[in-house]
Amino acid sequence: METNYNPAIEVSQLTKNYGELLAVDHIDFRVETGAIFGFLGPNGAGKTTTVRMLTGVIRSDEGSAQIMGHSAGSLNAKQIAGVVPEMANAYLDLSGWNNLMLMAKLYGVSKDDAHKRANELLAKVELASRKGSLVQTYSKGMKQRLLLCMALISDPQILFLDEPTSGLDVQSARFIKNLLQDINARGKTIFLTTHDMDEANQLCSRVAIINKGKIVAIDTPEKLRMAISGKHSIEISFQYKVNTKDLEEIAGVTEVRLLGDKCRLYTPDPSDLAIRLVDYSKSKQMKIVSLNILAPSLEDAFVALTEGGKP
Numbered sequence: 001m002e003t004n005y006n007p008a009i010e011v012s013q014l015t016k017n018y019g020e021l022l023a024v025d026h027i028d029f030r031v032e033t034g035a036i037f038g039f040l041g042p043n044g045a046g047k048t049t050t051v052r053m054l055t056g057v058i059r060s061d062e063g064s065a066q067i068m069g070h071s072a073g074s075l076n077a078k079q080i081a082g083v084v085p086e087m088a089n090a091y092l093d094l095s096g097w098n099n100l101m102l103m104a105k106l107y108g109v110s111k112d113d114a115h116k117r118a119n120e121l122l123a124k125v126e127l128a129s130r131k132g133s134l135v136q137t138y139s140k141g142m143k144q145r146l147l148l149c150m151a152l153i154s155d156p157q158i159l160f161l162d163e164p165t166s167g168l169d170v171q172s173a174r175f176i177k178n179l180l181q182d183i184n185a186r187g188k189t190i191f192l193t194t195h196d197m198d199e200a201n202q203l204c205s206r207v208a209i210i211n212k213g214k215i216v217a218i219d220t221p222e223k224l225r226m227a228i229s230g231k232h233s234i235e236i237s238f239q240y241k242v243n244t245k246d247l248e249e250i251a252g253v254t255e256v257r258l259l260g261d262k263c264r265l266y267t268p269d270p271s272d273l274a275i276r277l278v279d280y281s282k283s284k285q286m287k288i289v290s291l292n293i294l295a296p297s298l299e300d301a302f303v304a305l306t307e308g309g310k311p
Ligand SMILES: Nc1ncnc2c1ncn2[C@@H]1O[C@H](COP(=O)(O)OP(=O)(O)OP(=O)(O)O)[C@@H](O)[C@H]1O
Pocket: 018, 021, 023, 041, 042, 043, 044, 045, 046, 047, 048, 049, 050, 086
């Protein structure tokens, strides 16, 4: 398999400065053809800047990026990529259909192919019945699905999506995620930026974590989780509000975090801690409303890895 290894994206020392700010700082990574690659990071980490360099919207200051062997920004690289940019918008005063036709024209897709693909795509995203309506009458979820169709109208080999589910409700987000899996199953490589650990976990075969312009980790979601396997936790809520100081003092607790009405207690030994928590609740004569033992999440990995980079 290794001998056939054929990277869809190859990035070397890619860098972007905005004045004094190093928005993207000499990053290196490869994305295998056919993969769904997740690019995770907090606000301002450099995700969008990276996508913009890869899709040729902006130039890098240093380093290189190849898309299917073509230099990022070249016409060839642009022709084989589909893009759903951050904060993208379709033309609001055109219908969904006409937006698709406009995009098809930009990519030089023949009229017959454009019609055929547009109908297929609209059916797939359940927008067929609204294709003649102006986009300004679409909901946010509908607009996002149309943007995905627009990115796919040229039948690209590789798809770049910058936070495609951000701001969508759970159902719409799930719909998009299912679509992405479907698109990937048909052989398309997907580069996806997200804040959402669950999303990365569900969709991606590999994940890079970027913080302050630097890649801090790059691996499978599973391995990133294993890397912080010490970080088991218990999420617990009690009948009454408790003093977090009390919880910090329980043996085996390494960290306490408040999450709404629940507390997350980190520990290397969750089963031992569960017993101590039952004892604690008895001693305070209050009930435990819920108690869940959690394996380390990708979010834990993310926090552990990005906090290391904080000044
Ligand atoms: N056009 C610009 N001019 C100046 N600074 C910029 C510009 N675009 C981005 N930046 C800065 O570069 C850094 C990285 O921004 P970028 O948009 O890539 O982050 P991001 O990871 O996409 O964040 P978010 O999750 O909020 O979308 C930020 O500090 C941002 O303020």
